[in-house]
Structure formats: C-alpha cells, structure tokens
Amino acid sequence: MEERTPRRPRIADVAREAGVSKTAVSFAFNSPDRLAPETASRILDVADSLGYRPHPVARMLTQRHTHTIGVLTPQALSVIFSNPFFGAFSEGVALAAEQEGYALHFISPLHGSLASAMGRATVDGVVVIGLSADHPEVEQIRAAGVPLAMVDCTALPDQPSVVVEDEGGARSAAEHLLALGHRDFLVVGVEPPLPGAKLDPEGVMGKRLKGYLSALAAHGLELPDHAVVVGPASIEGGIAAMRRAYEDGLRPTAVLAMSDAMAIGVLRAARELGLRVPEDLSVVGFDDIDIAQHTNPPLTTVHQPIRQKGESAVRLLLSVVERRDIRSEQLRLETRLMVRGSTGPAPRRRQEVVRVPS
Amino acid sequence: MEERTPRRPRIADVAREAGVSKTAVSFAFNSPDRLAPETASRILDVADSLGYRPHPVARMLTQRHTHTIGVLTPQALSVIFSNPFFGAFSEGVALAAEQEGYALHFISPLHGSLASAMGRATVDGVVVIGLSADHPEVEQIRAAGVPLAMVDCTALPDQPSVVVEDEGGARSAAEHLLALGHRDFLVVGVEPPLPGAKLDPEGVMGKRLKGYLSALAAHGLELPDHAVVVGPASIEGGIAAMRRAYEDGLRPTAVLAMSDAMAIGVLRAARELGLRVPEDLSVVGFDDIDIAQHTNPPLTTVHQPIRQKGESAVRLLLSVVERRDIRSEQLRLETRLMVRGSTGPAPRRRQEVVRVPS
C-alpha cells in the first residue's frame, strides 16, 4: 500500500496535517506574528517534514507581481551572450536587480516571434535594449501596461530611458585622429540586425556615424561611401571588414570602429597585412569593453559606462514598477575618449584614398 | 463618468463583451477548432479591441509548467556575466532553450540566500553550474522535485550531468610543455568562491591540478606548494597572480593557467616584466574562449566545448522535464590541446626556481 502519486504537497496538506486552516499555514510563512509563536513553529515543522514549499506561481498570481524583471532583445540570446558588451551590460542589470531582490528573465524571439515570447514572460517590467522606439513590439508592450525602460533610445518621451553621448563620443574619437594628422579614414560599422536594412540614422550606429562625419566636416573633409564598411559586431566581423577594405584598394591611415570587438578584429587583420599599429595604422574603437586595455597594443577607444547603463535602466524601471516615482526620467550618460596605444601620428607617406577638398 | 481603474482586462470581460462563456474565450485562444470559426474569430476580435492578453501567470498555474528553465549559479550574476566563459556557456544554454521554446531565468543568491532565490523561481527545471554535489542547495532542489542537470559535477549518479575531461586536458597541457623542455613551472589557479576554502580535489580546479601533477610526476617532477598561486578568474586576477609569483622570487619558464582569462593576465604581466612570450616564458591557458586565438601571441590552451556543454545540459534537462526519457544520461565531453603561439622551447639559461630531483 504505497503512496502512488508522490505529488507536490499543497498548502491544504500541511493544514490538514497540522490541524489548522490554510490561512494559518499561509500566515506561518508570510506573517508569523499573526499567529501564536508555538503554533507558527509547529506549522513550519509540519511543512518541513512534508517537504512543502509554497508554489511560486500560485504566489505570484495572488500577489500580483513576480519580483522578476525582463531583459528584452530583438536578437537571439545565443548571438547576444557572446558579445562582451552585452556581458557587461547584463552585469550592471544583474547588480541592480540583485540588490533590489529581483530575478532576471531574458526575453528573446521564440520561434521568431518577440511578441509571443513577451506574452509568455512573467515579469514586472522590462529593460529594452537594441530596439528602436518605432518597433511594433514596444508599442504592444506599452499597450499591455507592462512598465519598460528603454536603453539607447530616447524616442518615447514619457518612458524612462538611458542613452549615452554617442555622437559626441564618436566626434571626439575622430577629432583625436585628426589632431594626429590623419586624413584618410576607414569607418568600420556594425551592420543592422536585419540584412539589407540601411543604417538607422536615429540608432546608435547612426549617431556614431554622425559624430565621425561632423568632426571630419569641421576639417573640411568628407567620407566617401566606400570608406564605410559594415559587418557583425564581433572580432571576426572586424577582421573580415578590414580585409574587404584592403581588397577594395583602400589604404587608410586610421580606422574608426564602432565597436571594440570589431576594432580588435581590425588590429588582428592589420597584423596579418603586415601593418604596424600605431606606426602604419591607427585604430580607435568604441565602448571600452574590459579587454580593450589588454590588447596589444592597448586599444584607444571611446569609453561608455556600460555597466552603469544596465544598472540605471533597472533603477529607473523599478521606480515605476514599484510606483515610487511616476515621473519617468530620461538619463543621458557621458562618453569619454580613452587614449591608449593603438593611435599615433599619421605616417608621412600619402595614401591614395579619395579625399574631397574643402 | 470615466472608468477610473483601467485595470487589465480579464477573460471574463472578454466573455461578457462577446456574449459567450469564459470557456469559449479560452477555446478561442487555445483550441479554436472546438468553436465555430466565426465564433472564434469574433471572440478574438473582441479580445483584441479590449487589449486582452491571457495572463501568463494564471496560465502557468493551470498548465502546470512554465516553459522556462533556470540557470543556477552560486555566485552573483554581477560577477558571472563579465566572465567570457560564462558568456559562451550561456550562449549554448540559450541556443538549446530557444530551439525548444523555453525562456531563460537566471537564479543567483538573493540577499545572500540561494535557497530563497530558488524558492521564488518559476522554472520547469534548472541547469546547475559551479556547484558541488554536496552543496546543501542541490539536495534541497532535488527534494523539491525540480528536475536538474549538473554541469562540471558528476557526483549525483541518478541525475543528468555534463562534464569535460578536465584532468586529461590539463595533463596534455603539462605534457606539451614538458616536451618543449620546460622543467620550471608556475601553476595559476582559480580561487574557490569562498575565501579561505581549500581547492576542492573533486572540483574542476582540483581535477586540472591533478592533471598537471600527474604529467609532472611521470617525468619525475614535483610541484612545490609555493609554485601554485591562485586568484579570481579574471584578467586582473592573472596579472596579480603573476606579479605576486615574481615578487616571491619565482622565475618559471612556463605557466600553466587554469583559465584563459588568467592566462591573458599572465601574458600582460609578462610583457610588463620585460619577458618575451614565448621566447622567455611559455603560457598555456584552459577553456579556449573566443579571444584566446586573438591575443598576442595567440594563446596555447586546452579547448573545451563550452557552448556544447550548455547546449547538452539543456537537452538532458529537457528530456527529463518533458518525460521523454527517464534514464538520466551522464555526458563526458572531450578536451583538446590547441597549440598556438604562446608556447615554445624552454630557454637555455637555468632558473633559480626550487626543483625536486626525481
């Protein structure tokens, strides 16, 4: 006569075993002070002996919140997690979430649909990264009444958001190279997630490009279209982009990369092409990920507070989730050029790159 | 006379508005074929106009599963996410999870308690990484009836697990250096998460150390205790470890690092100490993270299939979650030495390191 279904014990089982009501058991776990001390501890003992744990889903249902925040990205997590930028960002998100007692739930397209993934997600709010404001998904989330905080996008005026000075940072990178005498540039950009799509001028990469261009324009320079190559934001992407540029006959003295990972790829490709950095070629990245200071030579790059971005996004989000603060803040963080070893004076010899006189 | 509480519409609201029962609404969403086509689409229209989405938590409660898997780590996520190893591992986990239609939930100690974090987590199963089998938490999870898959730990015979050939990989690393003529070694290890704890001989680091030692022993060599330094598994940790070793007077010709991040730190510290790699010093890492092939010089290291580890763990886990397969598999994956540029023949000059004759 064995018990055939070792099913999970419920609150009713504990109540029966302890000879009390379900309410009492609930009190024992959630507000023990509403029970006589010995009753509470007896209930807890019984619960323990039965191996009872309150069912988290049932609890969520009645308490109306999940103590979980979501991180929403339009790309598959499997491509995202290998990105050091995302790692650092998640670090910031996790730090704030952990401090506030929230768990982390990553939301990415399931079976191709971000909407259905979002529909399944049991979160109190979401941090949205890598999505432009006009993405239909974002509107849907808002309509569903789920609080959200946007990262790298400020287009929703009544929503909390965190952005960085992308344009200014990019400008300072280009100015740095211009001051070193460089005139022949190659811009290495991150391609949009959807193949074929044009660089969104309001997106992060669009702003960085704008920053580069405005610095060049101030020196009477223009950037020919073919001096902009794009690829995936990875070391391999950077290698491929640099090789392609060389095969196309470009011989820049300086490379402006929109991501550190790609800059590291450029460093690598340059070495293979027999170019010394920074003597023959200067390279500047963007983001200042951790390894940037440990490359050889150390990478000159535009620092942005990646971790803080994640942390602030969560703080902003929680302030509306917990209704501590209704007004939604728009945070704008600074960027800062970190001059290290990968940039130097432009070499003397002239390059054959197209240049437009002012 | 405005509606004051724009509360989320419930299934009953849709039912009333459409003039049908709750059941019909539920059917419209979940098994439309049980309804007349026009009824179903009318209900869906009403739902849409009301902005109704089925409540995911309520749905979880009745359906008895969450379509979410947890990743459990004993360390704070904020320290974990910056680790490239973990990034690659998560990539594998995410890949398998996404393919199977599961979302990802990261579980780390909340307010210092892994148990309470686990108690709140609404997951169908967990992938456990970095936890030894005798950790009280693991027992608790099993007792709670939550399916789990252990990574890097095989101690639970009736649980699915994924491990790699740590000892063999470490041995091959040491043998490679021995074959190059090295006799004076420094081992750079990853410190246990709890300060002061001794290296768990059954843990990953313990096995790697055992592998190093057995290769040395086969050549009649012993490793003095002071030739093993430990630190956090990061670039900084590697730099600090190498510096400390030098300050202690050690002058090894070869470094065996238990993690690539630390090996990269060693590379960096060596450069600062004026040592050429591999002419003056050989360095071999462990893991073969992505950047290992892009360091300067490219890092010789022991490859382990990190992504596959994550992927397999999820597959194994889901096979028990979905009861497709009751027998729990124990997977053991191979490691493989990747010889690259950071190792070379031992330099001629003898070092003053302590050496025990055979």
Added chain:
DNA sequence: AATCTCCCCTAAACCGGTTTGCTAAACCGG
C-alpha cells in the same frame, strides 16, 4: 455580570485562467 478588547484563528472569496463533463441542437442514415 455585562461589555469591551485583544488575540488567535477560520471560512469564504479571490487571483485569472484551463479543463472536465454535460446538454441542447443539428445532422444523418434508414
């Protein structure tokens, strides 16, 4: 002795869905 408090605990409603079991009407062949 009656009333008031306070303490400890409970019954029942509720959270927002899904699922089971059933019924009434439509359909069908003979």
Added chain:
DNA sequence: CCGGTTTAGCAAACCGGTTTAGGGGAGATT
C-alpha cells in the same frame, strides 16, 4: 419519424496559494 452521432458551447470544478471579514474565547474594564 426515430435512434444515434456530431457539433457548439456552457457551468462548475480546479490549479495553489493570499486576503478579507469575522468569530470565539480569554482577560480587562466598568
């Protein structure tokens, strides 16, 4: 015209908890 099968939809039970409103008894107050 009749019994049998389908079809379309409903009411109620259920998932596993929390919370509200309130009841009974003991001690304090009048």
